[in-house]
Amino acid sequence: MTKKYPIALWTLVIGAFAIGMTEFVIMGLLPEVAQDVHSTIPQAGQLITGYALGVAVGGPILVVITYKMAQKNLLMLLMLIFCIGNLLATVAENYSFLMASRLITSLAHGSFFGVGAIMAANLVEYSRRASAMALMFTGLTVANILGVPFGTFIGQQLGWRSTFFIIAIIGFITLIGIFLLVPKNKEQKKGNIKQELVVLKSGNLWLALLIAMFSFGSVFTLVTYITPVLTDVTGYQSSTVSWLLVVFGLGVTFGNIVGGKMADWNINKSLFISLSALVVYLFIFYLFQFSAILMVPGIFIFGVLAFAMIPMLQFRILGVSADAPTLASTLNQSALNLGNAGGAFIGGMSVEYLPLKDLVLVAPFITVIGLLLFYVQVQTTKVRNPL
Template identity: 35%
Template sequence: MQLKKSLLALLFGGLGIGITEFVMMGLLEEIAYDLTIDIPTAGHLIAAYAVGVVIGAPLLVVIAGKYPPKRILIGLMLLFTLFNAFTAFAPSYASLLISRVLAGLPHGAFFGVGSVVASRLSQPGKEAQAISIMFAGLTIANLIGVPLGTYIGHHFMWRYSFAIVVLVGLVTLLALKYWMPNLPAKQAASVKTQLRFFKRREAWLIVGMIAIGTGGLFSWYSYISPLMTKVAGFSESSMTYILMLAGLGMFFGNLLGGRLADLVSPAKASIMLLTAMVVALVVLHYVAVYPIPALAMTFVLGGTSFALGAPIQMLMINTAKGSEMLAASVSQASFNIGNALGAFLGGLPIAMGYGYASPEWVGAAMAAGGALFALAFIVRQRRNAGLAVVRETTTASKQPVKEVLSVDEPEPVC
């Protein structure tokens, strides 16, 4: 698939969002020391960003839905850049906490609008691949941006890491201005009309699939450091390279997921990838004590987890005709719910003394739950399609009778 400059602009946006979301996890010690707070308190900054995503994803899309997509994307990236600049200069813990909530607001909305734009810019039949290019920014962030930001935070100052995010935001703004075509705004439905989508069971099946299924990723990824150092036996200095290996898997998995969704359908791709995640997590649990197999499964899990991004977005867009941007942004909010659930539930068996490989069982159960939601979605779609065929057949079977009566057997004229 030929890479268009317009899609490259979306990739830059995904890169900036990926850095600001994930780099905080590697900077908690530096931030806690600088602001004289403890690490658990600093950890609230991660949750604050997720809260911003959940709030901002539907809210900003509903507010801006009537404007042309290019204008919306530039506005969202402008907010993103300003709020991350606020983070870089925040003088206190309270102001930093507020800045993280604000920085999370444009996250889901940008990916929601960007997903719809990418699908409109793509060639027919390659919509998911176009969306995967935007999500490649997230994977590049995990491969290069987050390790670089963590290194800068460790050796210089954590605020410089967010200065990099601001720089990426400025580059994205320029790319959107000069490379993004002026697509016309689709006729914006009323807020009430858009929200009707969430009265459908299909919508909540997708939300459940994302929130539960992607929790499997975060049950593993949230505790990857103690797993690889205390179970697999790697040194703490090796974690930067291990995270880069996971990021490399995410990069290739994301591209594979886009192709798979276009090939077999987004729903079937989601089931296949969630099932693969279950298997990979169980395998990792048993091979974690062996360094080389543990590294191999780190790459595989990074790939299978991020391969879900494009199929999930396409599933939402295809199901939510008339409210595509809102639905695609809600999928990002659901992803962050999965982030919180996976990290919380994955930590429970560790706290109970079952060891640092125990979150993989939690993750496998969550991924299996997500696969069941996806299966229920497919069953419901097929049933609805079957009912529609029955209605059409019934209607069609009645119509020819009238035609035969009027043509071949005309009523007698008295």
């Protein structure tokens, strides 16, 4: 294996980019979508919730159904489903049809990142497995920095359907790339559904999933309402917020890469450092939010600390359930998405009943739960080396 990452890995990065774009771009197109499918904006917002639930529930089910498929073939099938779902969105005449297309598209999300993470790790030498997984996840973060603003602009200029058509094209390019460039895993064991399902009896797995859900939940508690925090607490103009979100996105991307390298070094120590640092920093961030100058580096650091844990959590789950890596990896995506939804809900409750400035103080207590659960698991269970 050369020192550089193989081109096959970059194909997975492009796929992650497309998936990230289709998940988040609709946030910037809600008014256009609502008007076109004759729904209210809150109803159109449920298209985001429906997608998240599809990821959480549909991904593991799809893994069980396709357990006999080779990883490469499964990735190709997932991208085909992804393309079909986005193409259906371009011809949706009503809200129900559009919701159905979103649910179809969401089926590819959890499984792609679950299976793709394993594939990415297998494409590089042993010492860089977590870094390779982190690189794949940068496609998701770059989608937020570049893909979502670009898709929103195209949708506003040419109609929201054109955005989903472009996403489908990117998905098709990924499908061709996987077919031509991703090698078959000759060492992959034949699918064994009983072996995959028996892991569901493991309390150790469910504890690890709870760790992932709570650890990352605090991030979306704050991120969901970061725009009103920047405008109403810090005092930025609305026109400036988009640039600050780019700064946040750069921090997210950097954090993802750093998190992968730290996981390659020592997964448990790295995760403990990452979670502890995020908890402490959020209390510091409470002070930063009152300064327009400090919020620029502050939001970048928040992005770094918040998303450094993603490759760590994804890498660690493979050591918790090494006998069923595909299902465990996909379930981890479900846990992260449930954390997103739960964190956003708690954030909404905080904003409704507490001053907006106190939202930053509510968020870290969710990660504290994840940190405590992590400490319990480390002290009571020996986790095998991932992969």
